[in-house]
Amino acid sequence: MSGLNRELEGLLSGEGEACGADGCGPVGGVQDGAAWGGAVQGGAANTGQAAAAGAKPARPILPGATIGVLGGGQLGRMLAHAGSRMGYRFVALDPTPDAPCGQTAEQIVAGYADRDAARELARRSDVITYEFENVDADVAAMLEAESYVPQGSALLHTTQHRLREKRAIEAAGARVAPYAEIASFADLQEAAERLGLPAVLKTATGGYDGKGQWVLRVTEELAPAWDEASRAGTELVLEKFIDFEREISVIAARRPSGEIRTFPPAENIHVRNILHLSIVPARVPDAVIAEAERLAVSIAETLGAVGLIAVEMFVAKDGTLFVNELAPRPHNSGHYTMEACRTSQFEQHIRAICDLPLGDTSLLSPVVMGNILGEHVQPLLDWMQARDPEADRLGVTPKIHLYGKAEAKTGRKMGHVNVLAADTAAALAWINESTIWRV
The missing domain is CATH 3.40.50.20 (Rossmann fold)
Known part of the structure; x- marks a missing residue:
């Protein structure tokens, strides 16, 4: 067994399971006459797809199901x-x-x-x-x-905990921001001195859209952040702040039989820790795009993902990529695929979990996806009632998606707009001139 597989064995196996070069499964290694372990592609063993006792072997699930x-x-x-x-x-x-x-x-x-x-x-x-x-x-x-x-529970278990997730990403051969596990205020002081400030203190579980996170810029902020974070009742992790130039994400799809496809990387812009825009093609060099796609494939293969996995990354000023988070599901930054790609992320997820051939992920049009939060709903509805001369002038086509949520709360994701254009500059110009996001 390789060192990588031994490390993943400890990270991704659960009680009553045994993991090795051929995957993870119940002790005994065989169910329904089939050996445990998924497909191997490009020489990477499917070490992450744990299977609990009684789990069913992969099989195609056809329409009508x-x-x-x-x-x-x-x-x-x-x-x-x-x-x-x-x-x-x-x-x-x-x-x-x-x-x-x-x-x-x-x-x-x-x-x-x-x-x-x-x-x-x-x-x-x-x-x-x-x-x-x-x-x-x-x-x-x-x-x-x-x-x-078919997605199993092992990767879910891993991505629900930041420390487990970071160790799994490292085991897959990708970089993460320098980090430290924090169990006491003394740990926080030591880690802040060793890693340096600014840094981000995060809860190891829960938290999204900036919740469960405290940005620390000076030592005087450590004690108040500890007092608040320690009341969360979960493990904590301190991450060194990466001076990044861009945030990007790549969504990969993998079916149980091993086929993998990636979607074009999205460049993501956040406002108040909530995704605001996803820009595709991402405004990064081709070499960075190729490396981001390679990392996403490596992570999907090594962790044995089935269905979609979104890999969020920071692009440092020298082009170095740091993996920030994983999401083993459809992702907000992949909503652009609904009109802009030959296959949407949602159709691709269905194809992957049903073990059908994966669809073509080619980009049909440059696009910028803009999130609609609660405060943007009424301006959007007002905009929808009249023809938009700016859209005509700029040659853009906004496509509206609302989610049917009962209450439009400030900061709550209520929908998104995919702005199709001849180039992303035109789409960004329309978004900047629109009254929808000026609240």
């Missing part, structure tokens, strides 16, 4: 839109009545930790996926054992 979705948010909604066009049926599990996905699919209204509800989802589904990574990993593991969850 029902896809169960853990989570009923906007990602599930867009999965259902894409999959229903292909002939699949959908049922979602979500605690919010009339959730976005529930408006386009059947819905079981229950909490994510409700095992009876999860088993009902399994009973009504031929295959199960998840639309966000904060579903209950234990429930996902139970479903993996009792039904068919």
